Amino acid sequence: NAGVTQTxxxxxxxTGQSMTLQCAQDMNHEYMSWYRQDPGMGLRLIHxxxxxxxxxxxxxxxxxxxxxxxxxxFPLRLLSAAPSQTSVYFCASSSSRTFAGxxxxxxxxxxxxx
Amino acid sequence: xxxxxxxxxxxxxxxxxxxxxxxxxxxxSTYLYWYKQEPGAGLxxxxxxxxxxxxxxxxxxxxxxxKKDKHLSLRIADTQTGDSAIYFCAESIGDNYGQNxxxxxxxRLSVLP
Numbered sequence: 001n002a003g004v005t006q007t008x009x010x011x012x013x014x015t016g017q018s019m020t021l022q023c024a025q026d027m028n029h030e031y032m033s034w035y036r037q038d039p040g041m042g043l044r045l046i047h048x049x050x051x052x053x054x055x056x057x058x059x060x061x062x063x064x065x066x067x068x069x070x071x072x073x074f075p076l077r078l079l080s081a082a083p084s085q086t087s088v089y090f091c092a093s094s095s096s097r098t099f100a101g102x103x104x105x106x107x108x109x110x111x112x113x114x
Numbered sequence: 115x116x117x118x119x120x121x122x123x124x125x126x127x128x129x130x131x132x133x134x135x136x137x138x139x140x141x142x143s144t145y146l147y148w149y150k151q152e153p154g155a156g157l158x159x160x161x162x163x164x165x166x167x168x169x170x171x172x173x174x175x176x177x178x179x180x181k182k183d184k185h186l187s188l189r190i191a192d193t194q195t196g197d198s199a200i201y202f203c204a205e206s207i208g209d210n211y212g213q214n215x216x217x218x219x220x221x222r223l224s225v226l227p
Contacts, residue, residue, distance in 0.1 A: 004156075035217075040122060040219050041219055042118070042202060042217040042218050042219040042220055043157075043202070043215075043217040044217075045214065045215070048214070058214075090156055090157070092156075092157075100145050100147075100162045100164075101144075101145060101206055102147075102159045102162075103149075103157070103159070103215060105156030105157045105158070106156050107154075107155055107156045108154075108155070108156055
């Protein structure tokens with residue numbers, strides 16, 4: 001019963017490095033999204049996708065790229081990491097079949113940029 | 115833009131009731147939600163309320179919605195140490211099935227023995 005799986009759980013980067021946070025879901029959900037969580041600011045939407053091949057920007061998209069080649073996977077790419085991107089990142093999925101539009105979250109990926 | 119506000123901290127004694135408050139701005143939200151985040155974990159849906167309801171009760175949880183004031187509250191009766199967590203208020207925005215959510219900053223509930 002995997003649900004939403006994120007990797008890695010922890011990562012330390014140097015300024016300017018690039019990396020990809022992986023997200024996979026096995027519930028056949030059409031909607032997937034990435035949030036970042038910062039103290040006192042709640043969750044802010046970075047990018048989202050309503051289906052394979054379709055992505056759109058959320059509230060804080062700068063410095064991040066996404067793609068959705070399959071229903072299952074929704075990777076988040078940091079192009080050139082900056083200390084301001086130090087945060088906890090959550091992937092979430094949902095579906096029109098999900099009761100009341102519930103979002104299912106992964107366990108999070110904690111990223112530190114030095 | 116849309117905004118959801120809630121206080122950041124709440125401490126209660128074990129056995130007491132906890133009340134977490136939230137204000138939101140988008141009056142067209144279909145659902146309003148409470149999510150719970152335990153330490154080191156992702157968020158999980160705790161409960162929700164449909165926008166045409168005033169109150170919803172689910173075991174120890176009571177959700178009250180005042181649409182006029184755009185105020186949502188979560189009451190936890192007989193609060194236990196296992197209830198210690200961060201509680202997020204959220205509203206769904208947009209036309210589709212809650213695909214876009216706005217979350218509040220979260221209220222950290224500490225339950226003292």
